[in-house]
Every structure is written in structure tokens, then in C-alpha cells.
Amino acid sequence: MTIKDCIKIALAVGLVAMGLQQFARAADAAASAPVKLQGLRGGTPVNQDNPPGGHKQERDHGPADRDFVQQPPLIPHTTSGYQITRNYNKCMDCHAWQKTKESGATKVSVTHFRTREGQELDNISPRRYFCTQCHVPQTDAKPLVGNTFQRARGLQ
Template sequence: MKKPVLAGIAALAIVMGIGGLGIAQQQEVKAMRSDPVDELNRLGPDFKWEGKEGRMQRNYRQQPPLIPHSISQYQIDIRTNQCLTCHDWTNAGERGAPTLSMTHYLDREGNELDRIAGTRYFCTQCHVSQADVPALVDNQFKPSSPINSR
């Protein structure tokens, strides 16, 4: 290409870039929730689930159980896991909390341990707590049907 054509394309790109920045700065950025983007999202009150059997319904097979209480102040790190103060098999009975599945006490080779396995120590890598907040996007998800309903 000739130099004047390249210079014209470069000038056009600069003008378009500057104009685009001006337009972008005029538009207000909106958060997906009600709080402004530059502020912390305020969550609603913690979800309190009161159903039959005291457990939340799962939406698909093998879904890890949901946590029906707040864990915002729980410490879960390499030294401490506060979930285990209620849910470890040694404490669950007296605390009235569900016990961990026996799979949480198996090592990678399938050997039974007397303490929680290191691969299952960080509860929040699989389990999530619920909060009563609006959905970020519309969701058309339908839970899977039970196996014996066919």
C-alpha cells in the first residue's frame, strides 16, 4: 500500500478510538444487582430453609448437599475448618447436624481414615451456602426427574 493510504487508515483508527472512548465514558455502567458497580453487593438475609426432612432438594444426581445457613464468618484454611465442629462424625450427634458422608473419610486409595481426608477438607470447593437474593440472569433450568418415574 501507499504511504498516504496507510496514514489515512491510521488517522481513522485514532479518531474512531478516541470517539469510542468518549461514548463509552458517557454510558452509565450498571451492576447486575441493585448496588452500584463500585460498591460491595449487599446480600439479603440468609436463606432459611424449612422443608420436610430438614434438607434442601437436590437438582441433579450426585449434586453435593447445599448449606442452608450462613458460613460468612467460618474459618476454613489449612489449620482450621469450622464446619467440622458440627459436621464431623465425632460431633454431629450432639450438635444435631448431618454427618459427613463416609466418602469424606477415604483416602485416594480407598482406605478408611479416622479423620477427614485431605482431598475433602475444603468444604466450599463442592458445597455452597444459599442466600435469598434475586437471580443474576433468567434461568430455565429444570431439575432431573427421579430415576424410577419412567
């Protein structure tokens, strides 16, 4: 191996090391940058109401099929104007167990009456009280990006 070859190898190794160093600095800067999370309530406290959103609501229709086993059911009707606050939950006007015969709505699942520790409660568990954390109105909107998602085989 000649001195020129050694110099070339040393320069190449040096350039690669500098590139890796720059990459590591960029990764460190990205990791340390604060992430700003924004909830659907936009920072509005739970005891205050948000103004209605500008989203389009679908007309009422039959319940949609689920795409995976633990998927929360989609809401088959409009929820425009529904209030869910610390003191009032509009969904329970129809879905509370004592009101489903009259309303014809689906009863709230028994799983919504259990604490994390499995204790049965007389009323909806606070962790399951805000329905729209998991349940969303169904829509026939086209996907924003292409994907290859397929329903669970047992649900096809």
C-alpha cells in the first residue's frame, strides 16, 4: 500500500466520521425539541364548553362493521351539538341502560362500568365517561392517503 492510498483511506474515514458526527448532532437536536401535543378540546378546561367545530356530519345510518376485534363501535348518527362535560353527557339521554327501551339505542357496554382494577360501579366509570375519546361518528369519507389495511380475518 502506498502513502497516497493511506492518505486516501484516512481522508475517506475522516469524511465518514464527520458525516456521522453531523447526523448524531441532528438526531440529538430533533430528540430534544419539545413536542407540542394538542387535544381535540384545544386546551379548553373540562368544565367549559368548546364552540362547535366546522366539520361535516353524516346523516344517520345503520351501524358500520368493525375492522378489528377491539375497535370501539362507530357512532351511526350525527353528534353535532352534543355536549359532554364534567356534569352532563348527552349520549346517556339514549344509551343509559334505563333509557334504551324507550330510545331504541344500544346499551352502554358493561365494560364501561368497571374501574381499571375490575371493580364494578353503579354508574359509568370516569375513565369511560367521555364517549368521543374512543367512539367517533362514522363517515364515508375517502382515505386521505393510500394504504393496504385489511380487516381482521375473523371479521371479513
